Amino acid sequence: MTNQTLGSTCNHGVCTWWKAYTFDNPIRKWVHPVPKVLGRYVGDGMTVMDVGCGMGHFSIGMAGLVGRTGKVIAIDMQQKMLDVMLKRAARAGVADRIVAHLCRADDLGIEKSADFILAFWMVHEVPDKQRFFDQLKTRLLDDGKILIAEPRMHVSAAEIEKTVEIARSSGLNCCEAPAIRLSRTALLTAK
Numbered sequence: 001m002t003n004q005t006l007g008s009t010c011n012h013g014v015c016t017w018w019k020a021y022t023f024d025n026p027i028r029k030w031v032h033p034v035p036k037v038l039g040r041y042v043g044d045g046m047t048v049m050d051v052g053c054g055m056g057h058f059s060i061g062m063a064g065l066v067g068r069t070g071k072v073i074a075i076d077m078q079q080k081m082l083d084v085m086l087k088r089a090a091r092a093g094v095a096d097r098i099v100a101h102l103c104r105a106d107d108l109g110i111e112k113s114a115d116f117i118l119a120f121w122m123v124h125e126v127p128d129k130q131r132f133f134d135q136l137k138t139r140l141l142d143d144g145k146i147l148i149a150e151p152r153m154h155v156s157a158a159e160i161e162k163t164v165e166i167a168r169s170s171g172l173n174c175c176e177a178p179a180i181r182l183s184r185t186a187l188l189t190a191k
Contacts, residue, residue: 034061037180041145045069046115052076052122056085063094072098073112108135117146123163124155133170137190146172146188149180160184
């Protein structure tokens with residue numbers, strides 16, 4: 001599989017697996033502590049998706065939040081990212097709660113639905129945001145939420161607002177912009 005996926009043709013480019021070590025490392029648990037960042041959205045028994053899961057910081061953390069009866073669907077376009085994430089999940093003792101899914105260039109390719117969907121620091125890599133949000137909306141359960149967070153160093157306030165407008169045109173509503181360190185955010189619900 002090439003690096004051509006849901007995000008590789010944008011001006012920011014897709015983060016290759018080896019570059020992910022620059023931000024997905026042990027320090028990240030202090031910068032983006034999963035219980036603090038996602039604890040109010042993710043709970044026991046839920047099915048959640050981590051789109052663009054990378055090396056698994058949030059997937060593994062959410063696996064702890066959903067408990068033994070919950071499920072995390074970790075989606076990435078790079079098999080190497082998924083392989084590293086699964087190894088880390090096994091070390092953390094939560095691999096049985098995580099389903100790894102390799103997406104295609106133009107399609108998430110997932111039929112399951114979720115209570116919560118996370119797209120953390122990856123939407124800026126998506127060339128067809130309209131199609132992306134259309135797909136996310138179809139995967140969201142009735143009272144579900146989608147949290148998008150974009151890195152401040154790559155995405156301006158104007159760019160995140162443009163992204164939110166695209167999400168609105170897919171039938172999603174922005175209900176808040178939670179404070180997350182180093183990020184611009186939007187919490188989305190179905191209208």
